[in-house]
Amino acid sequence: VDYSSYLIDLNNKTVTEIGTLGGRDTVLNDVNDMGQVVRDSHTAAGFFHAFITGPDGVGMKDLGTPGNYYSTAQSINNVGQVAGKVIGVGAFITGPDGVGMRYLSSDRESFAYGINAAGQVVGNSNNTEHGYITGPNGVGIRDLGALPGDDISYARAINDGGQVVGGSRPVGGDDRVFITGPNGIGLRDLGFSPGAAWASGINNAGQVIGYFNTEEGTQHAFITGPEGVGITDLGVLSGTEFSYARGINEAGQVVGGSYA
16 A cells, blocks of 8 residues: 655645655654644665655755664654654654754664654653653753653653653553653553553643543543543444544544544
8 A cells, every 4th residue: 555645734725745754655744833744665776764844845854864763753843853763772852944863862772752842852761661851952861760660651742831741651560541740740640440551642721632441342532621631532424433532632622533
């Protein structure tokens, strides 16, 4: 299957095909307010490389993966700083407009998942098996620890206040969702019970989204109130049993999917 990817502008009613880095497929992951798009694309040699486009999805630039490593870009902020992962090398951040890839640590198995307006990056380290947060522009890296009684954690998203959401679990146990205070200080369990839950996003009001295991053995999308307080089951579309939430904006609008 070949994947073609597009940026759709509903205001201008235009559709822009993103293209490829010379190979077959392109997959998209995130877009900023300028319409710069990131994730990864096949090169002519058949490797997936992280890329960034110009404004409105026009023009693709390979982020400069060293050698023939696989790389992917996970998140982009409004100045075009990109966070992602080079397999076998580690988590990275770039400067504005994707210029200058820099690795966040010496951990070759670290991942970067989220970036905020200040360039704070969150992800997880296989060395510590914990989530982390950096300072502005990816400088300095701090272990987030885990929820009480847990061994493993990971960070998935960060808002402009530095509030982080992610997961925490004991070895062999269920995932729990956490939210932190500003700048990643203090992990708080959102309190799903029973069963596991996973976070996928947070907005600047601290509303958290993700999905959780229901008592009936299905999965439902959820949203919280501000500061991660109060959980609302978003349910499923008619004729389906499973749903998930992937993105949230500042108005609390959620995008996701529902399937049988």
